[in-house]
Amino acid sequence: QVQLQQWGAGLVKPSETLSLTCAVYGGSFSGYYWRWIRQPQGKGLEWIGEINHSGSTNYNPSLKSRLSISVDTSKNQFSLKLTSVTAADTAVYYCARGTGHSSRGTYYYYMDVWAKGTTVTVSS
Amino acid sequence: DIQMTQSPSTLSASVGDRVTITCRASQDIGSWLAWYQQKPGRAPNLLIYKASSLKSGVPSRFSGSGSGTEFTLTISSLQPDDFATYFCLQYYSYSPYTFGQGTKLDIK
Numbered sequence: 001q002v003q004l005q006q007w008g009a010g011l012v013k014p015s016e017t018l019s020l021t022c023a024v025y026g027g028s029f030s031g032y033y034w035r036w037i038r039q040p041q042g043k044g045l046e047w048i049g050e051i052n053h054s055g056s057t058n059y060n061p062s063l064k065s066r067l068s069i070s071v072d073t074s075k076n077q078f079s080l081k082l083t084s085v086t087a088a089d090t091a092v093y094y095c096a097r098g099t100g101h102s103s104r105g106t107y108y109y110y111m112d113v114w115a116k117g118t119t120v121t122v123s124s
Numbered sequence: 125d126i127q128m129t130q131s132p133s134t135l136s137a138s139v140g141d142r143v144t145i146t147c148r149a150s151q152d153i154g155s156w157l158a159w160y161q162q163k164p165g166r167a168p169n170l171l172i173y174k175a176s177s178l179k180s181g182v183p184s185r186f187s188g189s190g191s192g193t194e195f196t197l198t199i200s201s202l203q204p205d206d207f208a209t210y211f212c213l214q215y216y217s218y219s220p221y222t223f224g225q226g227t228k229l230d231i232k
Contacts, residue, residue, distance in 0.1 A: 045168070045211055047221040060220040094167055101174065103154075110158040110215045112179070114167035 002027030004115035006095045008080075012122050018082040020118060022095030023075065029053050033098030033109045034078045036069065038091040039117075046091075050098060050109075051078055085122045092117045126150050126214050130224030136232040137202055145197045145227045147212035152192050156216035159188055159197045162226075163208045171210075172197065207231055 008020035022034065036048040049059040051069045059067050068081045082089060094117045098109035127150035137143050147157065155175040160168035170179050172188035175195055185200040199206055212224040 044225045045213075045223040047223070050218070058218045062220070096167075108156045108215050109218075110156075110170070110173045110213065111160075111168075112170050112173070114169075117167050 002097065002113050004095050004097065004113060006093075006115040006118050008093075008118055008120070010119055010121065012085050012089075012120060013124050014086055014122055015084055018085050018089060018093075018120055018122070019079065020093055020095070020120070021077055021079045022115060023077045024097070025076070027097075029073060029076045031100075033058075033100070034071070035096045035098050035111060036080045037094045037096060037111070038089075039094070040091045048080065048082075048093075087122050090120065090122045092119050094118075125220060126153060126217055126222050128212055128214055128222050128224040130212055130227055132227060133225065134228045134230065136230055138232045139202050139204060141202045143199050143202060143229065145210055145212075145229075147190075147195045147197075147224045149193045149195075149214055149216075153214045153216035155191045156214060157188075157190070157195050158213045158215060159186075160211045160213065161206075161208045162211065168211060202229075 003025045006022040012018045030053040033050040033052050035050040039045050049069050051057045051071050066083045071078045095115045096111040097113040099112045100107040100109040129148045131146050157175045159172040162168040171182050171186050176188045187198045189196050210227045
């Protein structure tokens with residue numbers, strides 16, 4: 001059964017870069033989109049972006065200018081970097097697997113497996 | 125962006141009650157909607173995908189329906205383990221994928 005394990009710095013200073021990595025265990029790495037989602041304390045969920053095993057990415061337009069998601073297929077890992085962070089980036093960050101199904105040649109991906117999450121606080 | 129409007133934001137109910145949560149999309153998203161349950165301090169857990177397909181292992185008291193712009197999640201007979209927050213997700217468009225704001229289901 002596939003499991004996702006994530007890690008990264010829990011405290012980041014304002015204007016610096018937030019970095020997180022997610023490792024995939026027990027399942028195939030190809031054929032899925034690998035996603036990042038965040039949730040400020042007591043608030044709703046925000047999709048950050050995604051990458052597939054080939055390195056194709058999609059980013060939330062609201063974060064695109066500060067965001068980079070990369071993949072290391074040799075390790076079945078993918079990573080998030082968010083630059084120039086502010087207090088508004090404080091949240092629980094989750095990585096998740098996007099599983100697809102097709103309709104008329106187009107694939108649609110929903111998140112079916114999630115990691116436990118990492119709390120990231122932006123503070124000096 | 126596709127806006128997902130979820131209602132109600134809070135819902136008080138008793139064990140054994142039938143409850144319904146609604147998500148409305150700002151444009152037609154076909155059947156590309158998923159429902160998640162989240163408990164405090166935990167990651168969301170997938171319940172339903174493609175509007176009405178129940179994830180394997182999820183109790184049959186959970187059901188989903190709808191297409192286009194209006195969708196519902198129904199719990200036919202509430203159990204103590206069901207008191208949690210529920211979110212919908214539209215995955216029709218990745219520009220960007222968007223969630224409903226959540227429905228907190230608590231004990232009356």
